[in-house]
Amino acid sequence: MTEYDKALTARATQIAGLLVFEIPVHGDNRGWFKENWQREKMGLAGLPDFGPVQNNISFNDAPGTTRGIHAEPWDKFISVATGRIFGVWVDLRAGSTFGVVVTAILDPSRAVFVPRGVGNAFQTLDPNTVYTYLVNDHWSADAQYASVNLADETLAIDWPIPLDRAELSVKDRAHPRLSELVPFAPRRTLVLGAGGQLGRALHEVYSDAGYVDLAARGQLDLTSSGLDKAFRWRDYDTIINAAAFTAVDAAESAEGRAAAWAANVTGVSTLARLATEHGMTLVHISSDYVFDGTSPRPYREDDSVSPLGVYGQTKAAGDCIVATVPRHYIVRTSWVIGDGRNFVGTMLSLAERGIDPFVVDDQQGRLTFTSELARAIRHLIESRAPFGTYNVTGSGGVCSWADIARRTFALAGHDPDRVTGVSTKEYFAAAATPVAPRPRNSVLCLEKILSVGFEPAPVDRLLAAYVDAKKHALARRKGHA
Incomplete structure (x- = not known):
């Protein structure tokens, strides 16, 4: 269940730049309302002024829909409009935290800022889950992307719904293991x-x-x-x-x-x-x-x-x-x-x-x-x-x-x-x-x-x-x- 009327806060994680946000959601008998992204307030709380240029929405029909782990050359602010997801983030950037994993349950009252080069994945926990994200660049075929296998043994991700019973794309199942991956290059x-x-x-x-x-x-x-x-x-x-x-x-x-x-x-x-x-x-x-x-x-x-x-x-x-x-x-x-x-x-x-x-x-x-x-x-x-x-x-x-x-x-x-x-x-x-x-x-x-x-x-x-x-x-x- 979505928790109402939290204070807006940002929590740092083991992955540098990856921030988990608690978002105030105001509800009554009609439903609920939230400021999903508020530049001034979230900037004061710690969100970089990352300059989003595009808003994407992913609709997921059934629990167990699993996507990722993908790292792109842009920053993302990820939130949930309805339902819940099990979020997974893996640092795929070159450096001492390469391969570090952070997980969290996201619902309408919790969001995450994912910096460039950090792999992002999620698994839906409720039916009709809508997942939305702001990005600060447009997709480009010549941009650098990195992906790692959802079932990588070294990451040891404890998926709530085992991957053999989850809904995955053929492409996501075929991603390389972490040991085969070239670390994501810095800007x-x-x-x-x-x-x-x-x-x-x-x-x-x-x-x-x-x-x-x-x-x-x-x-x-x-x-x-x-x-x-x-x-x-x-x-x-x-x-x-x-x-x-x-x-x-x-x-x-x-x-x-x-x-x-x-x-x-x-x-x-x-x-x-x-x-x-x-x-x-x-x-x-x-x-x-x-x-x-x-x-x-x-x-x-x-x-x-x-x-x-x-x-x-x-x-x-x-x-x-x-x-x-x-x-x-x-x-x-x-x-x-x-x-x-x-x-x-x-x-x-x-x-x-x-x-x-x-x-x-x-x-x-x-x-x-x-x-x-x-x-x-x-x-x-x-x-x-x-x-x-x-x-x-x-x-x-x-x-x-x-x-x-x-x-x-x-x-x-x-x-x-x-x-x-x-x-x-x-x-x-x-x-x-x-x-x-x-x-x-x-x-x-x-x-x-x-x-x-x-x-x-x-x-x-x-x-x-x-x-x-x-x-x-x-x-x-x-x-x-």
Whole structure:
């Protein structure tokens, strides 16, 4: 018999993410009423906001009708409209709980949330049982499915009605044993802009992960009208967007302005919409250029943006869009150095060629090596840090570009006094093309990223290692010449 007027509660089970809900059912002489799925109340009780897109109903004529055990690539909220079922759930996901079994009797006053990759089965206990479920994706022939035999000996399910007397389909009787099953793969991670400096660092930091897909610029156009169908997005848990228009001076031209807005705003808005629709985490890279550089202290994550130039404007707009995604990390950084053309590499080249550079000395900040940026991104995702904005740079003292140039010369065995410091205005005085205004203060406060357990490495140590690696690479090239 259905139990009336329970309090709405959620109970965790031995299978991670599988929740059993007690649902208030209100009855009188006319029958009963219940809120079968109530987004706000059930969210407060613990139900993920899983975004259902379809409602399915299964009518079962006789007791003993048995269906399953099926795991699909979507989440399900399962309840009973009339009758009772014996529900069975088996974790078919890779991990320590693979093969764990949970059972419960469901009637109109009890429901269950079944996460993606958990096998679901039921056996009806009453005639004319109606079983209903919400799912957050549409059926697709190319999606990954997994099934295990209802009579698997290792699962040892105590069916109320023995399977030899139950009503099963031929297909369900033929499902493989658990020992034959390949565990259900987790949702994947997609790195966009994989050919860039950060993309290459992400490739390296995820080199041990078989669940990461890489898409370089030539493989995916963020501004394409076909982006919606470029991937089966429901298969992805996380998008790391390492693709961006970063030519800050070119963005000041008419052509560059259009390209910057297309990549940094239009493309990002499409990713934000897809991430929201499919329940994905979106990782977005922000910049110190969203600030005007006039703050007397390091910039915090919650400081108001005030960009000076087009590039900064597009990055600030992208930040605002990504902040609307329920699951997002905005990783704000500055003065990025990685595998490719960059400031430190340029200084090393000048030093080796005997050129004494003039370098800006009135902009302050810290370098960020892409290896650290990639490491911080993986830490945020895997530690499940609270969603939001995080500053990430190297740690240590604040310096100017001229200071970094002198340090680079010295580490490479050259006289640091060959570097002459000049003001930004002096440096760009003779520029023939438009120049983007630079923030004078690019120092970012690191307290928040430290609070979630990530400790950025000192810039001095990373710079020394970077220069040493470049010196060895140059020596090898000369040896082969």
